[in-house]
Amino acid sequence: MxxxxxxxxxxxxxxxxxxxxxxxxxxxxxxxxxxxxxxxxxxxxxxxxxxxxxxxxxxxxxxxxxxxxxxxxxxxxxxxxxxxxxxxxxxxxxxxxxxxxxxxxxxxxxxxxxxxxxxxxxxxxxxxxxxxxxxxxxxxxxxxxxxxxxxxxxxxxxxIKKRSAEELGVDKFTYDFFRGNNEDIKKFKELNIDLQKGYSYMDIGKAIKHYSDNEDLESKINIYKGLRDFVNNRNYLADIDKIYFAEEIVRNSGSRNILRDIISYTVEILGDIQGLQDRLQMKKMMRAPINMKLFFINFFLKI
Ligand SMILES: [Zn+2]
CATH class of the missing domain: 3.40.50.300 (P-loop containing nucleotide triphosphate hydrolases)
Incomplete structure (x- = not known):
């Protein structure tokens, strides 16, 4: 009712x-x-x-x-x-x-x-x-x-306003991890997955491939964890590793929707720090028919 x-x-x-x-x-x-x-x-x-x-x-x-x-x-x-x-x-x-x-x-x-x-x-x-x-x-x-x-x-x-962490019955970390996404959080509550457990950025290709084939929440979580790992370590990574990361993402993505989600998730976890405008500009560019590989290499080298 x-x-x-x-x-x-x-x-x-x-x-x-x-x-x-x-x-x-x-x-x-x-x-x-x-x-x-x-x-x-x-x-x-x-x-x-x-x-x-x-x-x-x-x-x-x-x-x-x-x-x-x-x-x-x-x-x-x-x-x-x-x-x-x-x-x-x-x-x-x-x-x-x-x-x-x-x-x-x-x-x-x-x-x-x-x-x-x-x-x-x-x-x-x-x-x-x-x-x-x-x-x-x-x-x-x-x-x-x-x-x-x-x-x-x-x-x-x-x-229709997003549900709050309280309305969804989760803590702030979980809520932010999923950007308040209603369906992801509901599914997550039925599974037993440790969000704190790390996932290496180097394995992101594997997670994306699995997600492209199965659309399961566990792989989606691993993609998000891989992106967080990359963002946390980006200042210590060599350009060649960043390029590898970008290539792995594009090579394993079955659809543009996944790529879109990856960009918007990354922009969001970077938060409101220097250069946000640039990043938003890039987010917009995703709508245009551009070379995805070049776009992603450029994006991950720049952040
Ligand atoms: Zn009825």
Whole structure:
């Protein structure tokens, strides 16, 4: 039920009030720095809209709630494209939204990373949300508010704040280690891993390779530990070792997402010290199609 959601009391109140209004359609923009948490809240709201037992809330135990939780509810569609959803995806969404629902009276569309969408796709989406079909609800998710103003102005904007260390039930070191990432911390609590135990920067390639193949939290933790080890020792390392480190990272990464995460994690653990602006600039550069190997060598030589 809504009252059982941990954190973001104001959002919980908004959910209750909004669901009571019993609307025919709606567009919402959930934003906040933790995408896994945005998704979690989008699922709560979707259950609130569709639950077959409770009005204006969700029960978590009816077949609809359960199927939404397992992403197997036919009237829930999640669009997730790391490069931004395409105009074709938006068109097919428009088609689905105009056809009748399979299960209940409402169809829910959750669209991740709305700011990565190209302009053409954005305009196509705008048309759909401007005149939504009866029963269609769009929940747009983004880590910031830098999205098309026309889409923003047609959405109800909901800010989802990160959970605190206390709300997640962990100490400050653990919280900072995972940068407050909700899903990582939840998974971590189920495993028995010692965060204090060291992991050499020289082995980072192994951890990345393993993570690329399995996406397991243990390898992710080893990647983070390796980055911390490098940052702590960077003043004593020869350039050749730094270059080796950078090459190992790029050679073993299966996707750009891992590389992006490595840069943002490193920038964050370096904290607000000299040259932060430079580093943020580099973080931005990651979005451009550049030579990754040169970029990483340059980055790790410079810090
Ligand atoms: Zn239910």
């Amino acid at each position: 809504i009252k059982d959601i941990i954190s973001n009391e104001d959002v919980k109140e908004f959910f209750s009030n909004e669901l009571k209004r019993d609307k025919n359609s709606g567009t919402y923009l959930f934003y906040g720095s933790d995408m896994t948490l945005l998704m979690e809240f989008a699922i709560y709201f979707a259950k609130g809209l569709c639950c077959e037992t409770l009005d204006g809330d969700f029960c978590n135990s009816c077949s609809t709630c359960k199927r939404i939780d397992s992403f197997s509810y036919s009237d829930l569609e999640i669009l997730d494209n790391p490069d931004g959803i395409t105009v074709d995806q938006v068109r097919s969404l428009g088609y689905v939204s105009s056809s009748s629902s399979y299960e209940g009276s409402r169809k829910i569309f959750i669209i991740k990373d709305i700011s990565k969408m190209k302009k053409e796709a954005g305009n196509a989406l705008l048309k759909i949300i401007e005149e939504p079909n009866n029963g269609s609800f769009f929940i747009l998710l983004n880590t910031n508010l830098n999205i098309l103003p026309t889409i923003k102005s047609r959405s109800i904007i909901v800010k």
